[in-house]
Amino acid sequence: MPCQGEGGITWRHRRGSITAIISPLPNVKVLMERSHPVTIVDVAERAGVSPGTVSNVLTGKRPVAESTRQRVQRAVEELGYQPNLLARSLVNRSSNTLGVVAYGLEYYGPSRTLVGIERQAAELGYSLLLDLLHRPDDQDVDAVLAELTARRVDGIIWAVHEVGDNHAWIDETRLHSLPPMIFLTMEQRPGAAIVATDNRAGARLATQHLIDAGRRTVGILTGPTSWWEVRERLAGWRNALEAAGLEASPALIAEADWTAAAGEAALKALLVRRPDIDAIFACNDQMALGALHCCLAAGRRVPHDIAIVGFDNTPESAFFWPALTTVRQHLAELGRLAVNELHRQIEAQQQGATLTPARHLLHPELIVRASSGGAG
Amino acid sequence: MPCQGEGGITWRHRRGSITAIISPLPNVKVLMERSHPVTIVDVAERAGVSPGTVSNVLTGKRPVAESTRQRVQRAVEELGYQPNLLARSLVNRSSNTLGVVAYGLEYYGPSRTLVGIERQAAELGYSLLLDLLHRPDDQDVDAVLAELTARRVDGIIWAVHEVGDNHAWIDETRLHSLPPMIFLTMEQRPGAAIVATDNRAGARLATQHLIDAGRRTVGILTGPTSWWEVRERLAGWRNALEAAGLEASPALIAEADWTAAAGEAALKALLVRRPDIDAIFACNDQMALGALHCCLAAGRRVPHDIAIVGFDNTPESAFFWPALTTVRQHLAELGRLAVNELHRQIEAQQQGATLTPARHLLHPELIVRASSGGAG
DNA sequence: CAATTTTCTTAAAACGTTTTAATCATAGTG
DNA sequence: CACTATGATTAAAACGTTTTAAGAAAATTG
Numbered sequence: 001m002p003c004q005g006e007g008g009i010t011w012r013h014r015r016g017s018i019t020a021i022i023s024p025l026p027n028v029k030v031l032m033e034r035s036h037p038v039t040i041v042d043v044a045e046r047a048g049v050s051p052g053t054v055s056n057v058l059t060g061k062r063p064v065a066e067s068t069r070q071r072v073q074r075a076v077e078e079l080g081y082q083p084n085l086l087a088r089s090l091v092n093r094s095s096n097t098l099g100v101v102a103y104g105l106e107y108y109g110p111s112r113t114l115v116g117i118e119r120q121a122a123e124l125g126y127s128l129l130l131d132l133l134h135r136p137d138d139q140d141v142d143a144v145l146a147e148l149t150a151r152r153v154d155g156i157i158w159a160v161h162e163v164g165d166n167h168a169w170i171d172e173t174r175l176h177s178l179p180p181m182i183f184l185t186m187e188q189r190p191g192a193a194i195v196a197t198d199n200r201a202g203a204r205l206a207t208q209h210l211i212d213a214g215r216r217t218v219g220i221l222t223g224p225t226s227w228w229e230v231r232e233r234l235a236g237w238r239n240a241l242e243a244a245g246l247e248a249s250p251a252l253i254a255e256a257d258w259t260a261a262a263g264e265a266a267l268k269a270l271l272v273r274r275p276d277i278d279a280i281f282a283c284n285d286q287m288a289l290g291a292l293h294c295c296l297a298a299g300r301r302v303p304h305d306i307a308i309v310g311f312d313n314t315p316e317s318a319f320f321w322p323a324l325t326t327v328r329q330h331l332a333e334l335g336r337l338a339v340n341e342l343h344r345q346i347e348a349q350q351q352g353a354t355l356t357p358a359r360h361l362l363h364p365e366l367i368v369r370a371s372s373g374g375a376g
Numbered sequence: 377m378p379c380q381g382e383g384g385i386t387w388r389h390r391r392g393s394i395t396a397i398i399s400p401l402p403n404v405k406v407l408m409e410r411s412h413p414v415t416i417v418d419v420a421e422r423a424g425v426s427p428g429t430v431s432n433v434l435t436g437k438r439p440v441a442e443s444t445r446q447r448v449q450r451a452v453e454e455l456g457y458q459p460n461l462l463a464r465s466l467v468n469r470s471s472n473t474l475g476v477v478a479y480g481l482e483y484y485g486p487s488r489t490l491v492g493i494e495r496q497a498a499e500l501g502y503s504l505l506l507d508l509l510h511r512p513d514d515q516d517v518d519a520v521l522a523e524l525t526a527r528r529v530d531g532i533i534w535a536v537h538e539v540g541d542n543h544a545w546i547d548e549t550r551l552h553s554l555p556p557m558i559f560l561t562m563e564q565r566p567g568a569a570i571v572a573t574d575n576r577a578g579a580r581l582a583t584q585h586l587i588d589a590g591r592r593t594v595g596i597l598t599g600p601t602s603w604w605e606v607r608e609r610l611a612g613w614r615n616a617l618e619a620a621g622l623e624a625s626p627a628l629i630a631e632a633d634w635t636a637a638a639g640e641a642a643l644k645a646l647l648v649r650r651p652d653i654d655a656i657f658a659c660n661d662q663m664a665l666g667a668l669h670c671c672l673a674a675g676r677r678v679p680h681d682i683a684i685v686g687f688d689n690t691p692e693s694a695f696f697w698p699a700l701t702t703v704r705q706h707l708a709e710l711g712r713l714a715v716n717e718l719h720r721q722i723e724a725q726q727q728g729a730t731l732t733p734a735r736h737l738l739h740p741e742l743i744v745r746a747s748s749g750g751a752g
Numbered sequence: 753c754a755a756t757t758t759t760c761t762t763a764a765a766a767c768g769t770t771t772t773a774a775t776c777a778t779a780g781t782g
Numbered sequence: 783c784a785c786t787a788t789g790a791t792t793a794a795a796a797c798g799t800t801t802t803a804a805g806a807a808a809a810t811t812g
Contacts, residue, residue, distance in 0.1 A: 039798055050762050055800055062801095065760060080553070085526045086471060087798035090462045091767045100506075105494075111487040118481075118508045127527065130476075130504045132494045150461045151503065177456070260695040289695045296697060319636040319665045321672060321697050415768055426792050431770055438771095441790060463768035467797045 038079045047075035058083060089152065094350070098126045098342065099148035101141075102159040103133040107258075108285075108314050109331055113159060113184065116335025124343050129153055136163040137226070141170070145178065155180045155342040162186045162228035180345035182338050187228055193345060193357035195338040199229050202327040202364035203236025206281045206309040209325070209366055211244050213373055215279035215307055219252045219270055221263055221291060222283045233283050233311070252277070256287055263290025264297075271298065278306055279372075285310040285317045288324055292371065296321075303373035313367050325372035329364045337362070414455045423451035434459060465528065470726070474502045474718065475524035477517075478535040479509040483634075484661075484690050485707055486535060489560065492711025493533060500719050505529055512539040513602070517546070525554060531718040535560045538604035556721035558714050563604055569721060569733035571714040575605050578703040578740035579612025582657045582685040585701070585742055587620050589749055591655035591683055595628045595646055597639055597667060598659045609659050609687070628653070632663055639666025640673075647674065654682055655748075661686040661693045664700055668747065672697075679749035689743050701748035705740045713738070 040058075044051045049068055056062045057072040064072075075081075089095040098121055104110045121128050129151060131144045148156055156179060160166065172191050175181060182193045210218050220237045223230045234253070241248035254270040256262035263282060267290065271277060282288035288310030295302050302308055302322055310317055313328035337360055348355045416434075420427045425444055432438045433448040440448075451457075465471040474497055480486045497504050505527060507520045524532055532555060536542065548567050551557060558569045586594050596613045599606045610629070617624035630646040632638035639658060643666065647653060658664035664686030671678050678684055678698055686693060689704035713736055724731045 037798095040800095041798080051798090052762060052764095052800080053760085056761090059800080063759070068760080082522060082526050084466070084528060084798050086462050086466045086528055087767085088800075089767095090460070090466055090769090090798080091800045093767075095462065106484075106488050106491050108482075112482050115482050115508060118506060119510070122507075127523065128506045130494060130506045131498075132491060134495070146458060147503065150458050152460065152462055260692060264695070286692060286695075289692055293695050293697065316636060316662060316665055316692060319640070319662075319669050321669065413768095416770095417768080427768090428770080428792060428794095429790085432791090435770080439789070444790080460768050463797085464770075465797095466768080466799090467770045469797075 037084075038081050040081070040083070043072065043075045043079055043081050046079060047072045093152070094154055095152045096126055097129055097151065097153045098339070099129045099131065099151075099153040099156040100159060101131045101133065101144055101148075101156065103136045103161060105132055108312055109329070110159060112331035113335040116332030117157060117159070117339055118335075119332070120336040120339035124339065126154070126339070126343075133160055136161050137166050141166075145170075145174075149178060153179060155182070155346045157182055157184065157338050157342060158186065159184045159338075163224070164226045167228075180342060180349055182342045182345070184334065184338055185229060188359055191357060193341055193359065195334055195341060195360040196362070197329045197331075197334060198361040198363055199232035200236040200239070201361075202311065202329070203233040203281065203283075204240045205236075205364065205366045206311065206325075206327050207237045207240035208244075209368070209372060210279040210281065210307055210309060211240060211246065213279075213307060216246060217252070217274070217277045218246070218279040218281060219254065219267075219274065219277045220281045220283070221267055221270075221287050222253060222255050223258045223287070225255060230283060237281055256290075258284055258286060260286045260290035260293070263287030264294045265290075267291045267294040268298070271300075280306060280308045282308065282310050285312045285314045285320075285324060285326055288317070288326065288371075289320055292320055292322075292324070302371055307372045309372050318369065320371070322370035325369045326367050327364050328367050330362050334362055413460075414457050416457070416459070419448065419451045419455055419457050422455060423448045469528070470530055471528045472502055473505055473527065473529045474715070475505045475507065475527075475529040475532040476535060477507045477509065477520055477524075477532065479512045479537060481508055484688055485705070488707035489535060489711040492708030493535070493715055494711075495708070496712040496715035500715065502530070502715070502719075509536055512537050513542050517542075521546075521550075521554065529555055531555050531722050532557045533560065533714055533718060534558065534562065535714075538562045539600070540602045543604075556718060556725055558718045558721070560710065560714055561605060564735055567733060569717055569735065571710055571717060571736040572738070573705045573707075573710060573740055574737040575608035575740075576612035576615070577737075578687065578705070579609040579657065579659075580616045581612075581740065581742045582687065582701075582703050583613045583616035584620075585744070585748060586655040586657065586683055586685060587616065587622065589655075589683060592622060593628070593650070593653045594622070594655040594657060595630065595643075595650065595653045596657045596659070597643055597646075597663050598629060598631050599634045599663070601631060606659060613657055632666075634660055634662060636662045636666035636669070639663030640670045641666075643667045643670045644674070647676075656682060656684045658684065658686050661688045661690045661696075661700060661702055664693070664702065664747075665696055668696055668698075668700070678747055683748040685748050694745065696747070698746035701745045702743050703740045704743050706738050710738055 040051050040054050044054045047054065049072060053064060053068060054072050056064045057069050100114065100117060102110055102114060105114065118128055129148060131148065133139045158181060162185060167186055175191055182195060185196045186194060188194055207218055218241060220234065222234060225231060238248040251274060254266040256266040263286065267280065280291050282291050288308055291308050292302060295306055300306050310324045310326035313326045317324040317326050341358055341360065345355055416427045416430050420430045423430065425448060429440060429444060430448050432440045433445050476490065476493060478486055478490060481490065494504055505524060507524065509515045534557060538561060543562055551567055558571060561572045562570060564570055583594055594617060596610065598610060601607060614624040627650060630642040632642040639662065643656065656667050658667050664684055667684050668678060671682055676682050684700065686700045686702035689702045693700040693702050717734055717736065721731055
């Protein structure tokens with residue numbers, strides 16, 4: 001029978017023992033030279049209780065007498081005990097960790113979204129395991145998913161743009177063997193929760209603004225059409241123009257690769273084909289910058305001869321020359337929402353329920369500046 | 377004695393059993409309705425060996441007969457077994473994980489660096505645990521460090537700018553209770569390994585370039601001087617000017633907050649004070665953009681009246697008007713180097729050795745474009 | 753005051769791996 | 783053939799937690 005009180009110790013010492021120097025002053029103890037990280041057993045010994053009781057104090061899941069709680073707390077502090085989350089996760093079958101698979105972190109959108117994800121995750125008590133793809137379309141995705149499940153993440157956020165057929169990577173059966181998962185910017189399909197910006201609405205907003213400003217021949221500068229976002233923005237552009245009875249033909253479309261350099265070149269070629277263009281909707285701010293450059297070089301005044309609208313509202317866009325009218329996405333909010341939704345799914349699953357996967361669409365907003373002539 | 381061969385099973389079934397449907401076709405087995413994740417014991421049962429042997433096959437750390445290896449491999453595949461890295465980490469006392477503490481991920485530099493970190497980490501087989509600070513200077517850093525050590529990361533990368541006295545957060549005694557750690561962009565001090573861009577050299581490069589172009593009154597547009605990087609760049613600017621016998625007085629310094637907006641305002645004020653300024657070194661590209669804007673608005677021609685050089689070489693900088701001369705850092709390389717160095721420290725520590733902490737300084741390079749008149 | 757409930761504690765069994773030391777074949781020696 | 787190497791395999795003990803079921807002490811009751 002374990003003896004108690006007076007600091008009696010019944011738990012066996014294992015491995016290197018703790019050398020405690022008890023200073024002459026009462027209640028002041030200095031620990032030195034621990035040869036191994038302190039465990040819950042060490043704390044239990046010092047507090048004269050069982051490991052189970054220490055656990056109860058720490059997790060607060062079950063009642064414990066005030067006096068022993070204090071004794072344990074003091075032992076924890078004196079030893080500088082830090083629980084081993086690996087062990088805890090192992091027995092709990094939950095790591096309090098979310099996996100984030102992302103692409104293009106060096107760009108504005110994804111990094112902003114990641115910040116939102118991290119914040120909300122931290123708020124809900126999750127840690128983040130980060131995996132980056134080097135290309136959106138050709139990578140061994142199985143390896144990263146295997147890695148994440150091997151680490152027993154509670155959920156996965158898929159923040160990779162839908163490009164080409166990469167959405168086929170994770171089919172429904174695959175999804176079945178994975179923890180709860182949420183997709184950012186990916187086309188809706190059964191069994192998967194989604195949080196995304198309404199790209200189509202954003203493009204409509206931009207195009208309608210140009211139409212309202214009296215423009216009649218609105219070209220579009222797109223990213224690669226293998227991207228789902230691009231196809232959505234194209235659709236929005238087409239919608240707005242057709243609704244206004246204006247031309248929305250392929251002849252007005254120039255495809256680039258998201259960069260300012262390519263944007264400049266693509267617009268240059270487009271203007272040769274269609275010198276009558278009096279407005280451009282660029283699918284991101286960088287290509288819009290390239291477009292501004294192109295116009296400047298070609299002697300076309302912005303916005304007098306050509307009005308330009310971008311997409312993203314990067315911080316620099318307000319300082320382009322002229323300042324860029326653009327579409328703002330709520331990127332951090334997107335990330336927060338994704339985490340919240342994922343959290344819901346996780347909790348539901350832990351309680352044995354299954355939620356019907358939600359689908360959130362965030363509405364972008366138009367920021368009017370000089371490049372569209374709209375700022376007056 | 378455990379019976380072997382013929383698929384004899386000696387390992388007890390625990391929890392929900394595996395229901396295997398053996399199809400009429402030989403060697404084709406379909407598994408259904410597993411009620412629990414498959415463990416190494418399940419694999420062992422199916423292969424008719426002990427868990428220890430399965431472990432030996434999987435880790436390859438000890439020899440195992442070819443025939444049993446194949447039997448185990450097949451069992452692994454048939455069951456779709458995925459090792460539980462939490463359990464493995466627990467017994468190995470190493471999680472194959474690096475903690476990354478970062479700030480300002482929404483900005484160009486940090487996100488680029490993170491990409492470099494992630495790549496090299498993936499290459500070396502580490503997973504990344506990401507923690508973001510919301511501000512560089514006032515946060516409970518203890519909590520994030522505790523979290524990382526609780527998850528038993530093998531090492532920590534500190535990618536937070538040194539601002540104010542935040543370097544005091546992690547003093548040498550604190551460092552002693554942490555896993556190996558490497559600091560990005562932090563002033564050298566004993567006991568800590570460092571990888572950073574040579575900011576001073578970069579600033580010298582930029583300033584010297586302006587001097588060589590015949591400028592005589594070179595102002596500087598800085599970020600907050602509480603940042604270590606800013607103080608370094610200021611020093612480089614001063615070095616170059618003093619070496620050339622030119623003025624480097626406080627009257628030529630304008631402080632802003634890294635944004636284009638503040639850069640524009642700060643330069644405007646500076647030009648009122650010192651209308652004789654004929655060149656500006658801006659401590660990042662965004663403030664340089666603000667500076668361009670300011671000059672444009674004030675009717676000062678760039679580079680004719682004022683030459684401007686930035687810092688960072690953001691992709692957009694080549695498309696500013698005029699195209700921006702700037703200093704390029706090798707940000708991704710910085711991240712890779714940090715991981716490599718940290719990896720060295722980790723390996724050394726695991727072998728009981730201690731490395732003297734290294735200090736890498738990366739040399740930035742000057743990218744000459746139109747804004748300094750240097751492009752011809 | 754005996755009987756019963758309530759409140760705290762605890763021993764022991766998980767969780768899913770790896771590792772150590774021991775066992776057991778098998779093959780190689782003299 | 784007895785003996786020793788050699789190599790493959792295994793039982794059992796870690797790793798550091800939480801949880802379950804049971805037990806002990808204290809508090810409440812009749």
